[in-house]
Amino acid sequence: xxxxxxxxxxxxxxxxxxxxxxxxxxxxxxxxxxxxxxxxxxxxxxxxxxxxxxxxxxxxxxxxxxxxxxxxxxxxxxxxxxxxxxxxxxxxxxxxxxxxxxxxxxxxxxxxxxxxxxxxxxxxxxxxxxxxxxxxxxxxxxxxxxxxxxxxxxxxxxxxxxxxxxxxxxxxxxxxxxxxxxxxxxxxxxxxxxxxxxxxxxxxxxxxxxxxxxxxxxxxxxxxxxxxxxxxxxxxxxxxxxxxxxxxxxxxxxxxxxxxxxxxxxxxxxxxxxxxxxxxxxxxxxxxxxxxxxxxxxxxxxxxxxxxxxxxxxxxxxxxxxxxxxxxxxxxxxxxxxxxxxxxxxxxxxxxxxxxxxxxxxxxxxxxxxxxxx
Numbered sequence: 001x002x003x004x005x006x007x008x009x010x011x012x013x014x015x016x017x018x019x020x021x022x023x024x025x026x027x028x029x030x031x032x033x034x035x036x037x038x039x040x041x042x043x044x045x046x047x048x049x050x051x052x053x054x055x056x057x058x059x060x061x062x063x064x065x066x067x068x069x070x071x072x073x074x075x076x077x078x079x080x081x082x083x084x085x086x087x088x089x090x091x092x093x094x095x096x097x098x099x100x101x102x103x104x105x106x107x108x109x110x111x112x113x114x115x116x117x118x119x120x121x122x123x124x125x126x127x128x129x130x131x132x133x134x135x136x137x138x139x140x141x142x143x144x145x146x147x148x149x150x151x152x153x154x155x156x157x158x159x160x161x162x163x164x165x166x167x168x169x170x171x172x173x174x175x176x177x178x179x180x181x182x183x184x185x186x187x188x189x190x191x192x193x194x195x196x197x198x199x200x201x202x203x204x205x206x207x208x209x210x211x212x213x214x215x216x217x218x219x220x221x222x223x224x225x226x227x228x229x230x231x232x233x234x235x236x237x238x239x240x241x242x243x244x245x246x247x248x249x250x251x252x253x254x255x256x257x258x259x260x261x262x263x264x265x266x267x268x269x270x271x272x273x274x275x276x277x278x279x280x281x282x283x284x285x286x287x288x289x290x291x292x293x294x295x296x297x298x299x300x301x302x303x304x305x306x307x308x309x310x311x312x313x314x315x316x317x318x319x320x321x322x323x324x325x326x327x328x329x330x331x332x333x334x335x336x337x338x339x340x341x342x343x344x345x346x347x348x349x350x351x352x353x354x355x356x357x358x359x360x361x362x363x364x365x366x367x368x369x370x371x372x373x374x
Contacts, residue, residue: 115368122208122268129202132156134195151177155198159206163303167296176292180279189282191218192225199227200274201300203267209304210270210367211312211358214320217277220285228273230340231263244340244349249372252353258374269370274300276319301326308332310365312358316340316349333361 109117133156140149152168155161167173180197183190192199215229219239224232230242238246238261246257267273276297281287301323304311309331315321317339324334335357338348359369 119269122205125205126203126264126268129156130195130199133198133202137195151180154194155201157198157202157205159208160201160300163206163307164299167299172292172295176296179288179291183279183281183288188284189222190279190288191220191222191282192227192279196225196227197278200229200267200272203228203264204270204272206304206307208270209272209308209311210362211314211370212272212274212301212304213314213316214301214323215273215275216319217275217286217289218280220280220283220287222282225280226262227278228263228267229275230261231267231273232261234260234262236261240342241340241345244342244345248340248345248350248352249355251350252355253372255373260374263374265374266370266372271370272304276323298323298326305332310361310367312361314354314358317344 133154136149136153136156150168151173152161168177180190184194213229218225218227219232223236224239226233230239230245232239232242242261246255249255250257263271263273274297277286277289277291277293278297279288279293305327310333312333312335313324313327315324315334315336320339321336324336327334335352335354337352337354338344340349355370355372359372362369
């Protein structure tokens with residue numbers, strides 16, 4: 001397997017630099033509930049997405065960084081080294097159209113070019129899902145109150161709706177929806193912003209899942225949470241656990257350590273970055289625990305275990321390892337280690353080599369490995 005080398009094909013990079021994607025325009029006042037059949041409201045800057053009553057400088061900076069990171073996540077690919085996975089070369093502009101609709105790769109593309117096409121298509125679909133979700137939230141809050149939007153309408157990725165039929169109609173899910181709605185109406189901010197509550201599922205379709213990294217609950221500081229476990233938007237200080245993840249990645253695959261904490265590139269390649277609890281009150285860790293989220297995310301894990309095979313589950317720390325009871329080890333691969341936090345990383349996380357081991361497992365199953373380099 002290749003390590004994170006620094007050789008990059010400038011011809012491909014030149015082609016990729018001319019590839020453009022539609023901008024993702026988020027709307028103002030992201031409260032909670034709406035009808036999904038709608039037309040988008042007038043465009044607003046992403047910083048307007050945070051309600052004025054709950055906006056802080058940190059949140060505004062995070063929102064701005066999230067928008068810029070979505071642009072950089074495309075442009076930086078041609079400027080950065082790859083991992084032991086096959087490097088992503090540039091694709092042709094015809095591979096993704098202006099609306100983000102997936103098009104079939106040209107038959108004359110080589111394998112590396114096809115991988116790039118697939119990556120661009122996955123990224124475009126994730127952005128499309130984000131735009132749809134943001135539009136629903138915006139429209140639901142344009143009138144009085146929270147409108148009639150349901151929690152399930154924030155999950156827009158069709159493959160997950162098909163994989164979890166009837167989940168939102170269960171009694172626990174209805175109670176969870178009412179709880180989250182009440183929390184949004186409270187004076188204490190909750191994180192992540194509503195359009196990002198299901199970001200992990202909206203960014204990683206069910207049929208594309210290759211690996212799962214389980215976290216506990218979202219970061220509870222302003223602007224930190226973005227709906228992906230361990231990830232923060234660009235412009236936000238990288239948390240200590242993620243710093244240690246980067247250190248292990250560098251030791252394992254010689255990847256360079258990035259200056260940001262946005263793991264979106266992993267998500268669109270098939271790494272489901274799933275927290276067990278998907279919302280939290282500001283500055284109150286675990287404040288939304290035992291309200292129904294664990295039952296929902298347990299169902300997600302069980303569904304993956306039951307309906308798929310060959311998935312790599314990375315379980316870091318005792319909390320994540322307790323989820324192994326939901327996974328059929330005869331069909332899947334479980335990698336366990338200590339948690340990457342500063343308190344425990346030296347007790348088994350450093351040296352676990354989970355990133356190279358994950359890619360080795362995928363390659364042995366004739367599945368394309370993950371490009372871990374950010």
